[in-house]
Amino acid sequence: MVIGSRTPLPNFKKGSAGNWLSGSFIECNAINDENSEVRSYQFKDPYGGGFKYKAGQHISILLPLDDGEEYRTFTIASSPTRAHNITLTVKTNRPNGATAWMRENIIVGTKLIAVGPTGPFNIADHPCHKLLLICAGSGITPMMSILRWLWDRKEDIEITFIHYAKNPDQFLFNDELKQIAKDYSSLTVHQISTDRPDGKTNNLPNFEQITSLIDMTDHDVFCCGPNGFMQKIEKIVKKAGANHYYQESFGTQIKSNINSNIITNAENLTINYKGRIIEAKKGENLLAVLKKHKFIIPTGCQSGMCGTCHLKILRGSVDMNHQGGLSKAQEDEGIILACSSTITTDLTLI
Ligand SMILES: Cc1cc2nc3c(=O)[nH]c(=O)nc-3n(C[C@H](O)[C@H](O)[C@H](O)COP(=O)(O)OP(=O)(O)OC[C@H]3O[C@@H](n4cnc5c(N)ncnc54)[C@H](O)[C@@H]3O)c2cc1C
Ligand code: FES
Incomplete structure (x- = not known):
């Protein structure tokens, strides 16, 4: 099968598939705590339509924060094949800020304006036959969307999924990954805990570790995690002979380039x-x-x-x-x- 070919959307009333409009409301219809620090919010179109997006893309929601309305952006972790709902899986352990507001205020029935979905980091625009999905922490969200989409479509490609977390308690979607790997013969999952049990050394990614898990030849690589992690992975996979490397930045550690340099005597x-x-x-x-x-x-x-x-x-x-x-x-x-x-x-x- 070729990635990017169209799958009919299931169970839609005629004409309603994918007709949610950017800039209109989404309504929370389920909340699930993935662990003590991460919460998934599922949203539907209050008018009964469905969402059209590519696996890996993100959506921005407008939040009425104390200092005024602000957008925050989240990857859609669910699969476009299940287009009635979108799920955002959010790290909610910050004491304040937008995600703390979400933790305290979003309940089933909450309606928020959203724009998107958008984003070049998606699998549909980058067809391939051998795929490495490699991520750290909450960077797992776009990888889950991609994996869920490939699995729903039973795509016949070789997939290696590597998730790094500090300790085994922080491996997200554990049961689901095991279940998919059991039934999807072309998928191999590795979960790597970076803190060793002795607490002395960190089991961080390196060339030997990654190349012992996967022969990178002909692979396309999708990577998401903290900036330092992604820089390291890019070097490793390029050295190991990967075909293409794509990355998603959540932006939290990136120095913003929006500071205005005003030249007072400029035109x-x-x-x-x-x-x-x-x-x-x-x-x-x-x-x-x-x-x-x-x-x-x-x-x-x-x-x-x-x-x-x-x-x-x-x-x-x-x-x-x-x-x-x-x-x-x-x-x-x-x-x-x-x-x-x-x-x-x-x-x-x-
Ligand atoms: C493409 C993309 C996908 C993402 N996907 C996920 C995801 O799946 N799960 C997840 O947990 N997080 C995701 N994030 C990160 C998320 O958007 C938040 O930035 C992050 O959770 C920071 O938490 P906060 O908003 O509570 O922090 P805050 O304390 O509200 O913000 C931290 C600081 O960053 C600034 N800031 C952060 N984001 C913005 C913004 N959009 N506009 C203006 N200022 C901003 C704030 O002004 C503040 O100074 C994603 C980000 C991007 C860009
Ligand atoms: S490209 Fe990400 S905010 Fe502008």
């Missing part, structure tokens, strides 16, 4: 967006300017990787330096990433 420019005309200086970061003028722009990584902050230019141009968050086709259509764009002319945006 004055205007931005026309959502019926308002605002002023900007040539050379300012577009996202910083929009935020300064109180536009609520969905953002995720804030460094040009996840594609969440995309806008379309109707008039004008920007200097853009993104990290793979847009495809060439999107760029050709005039789509830009606000977080990675510097204003160079007057702009009209949608």
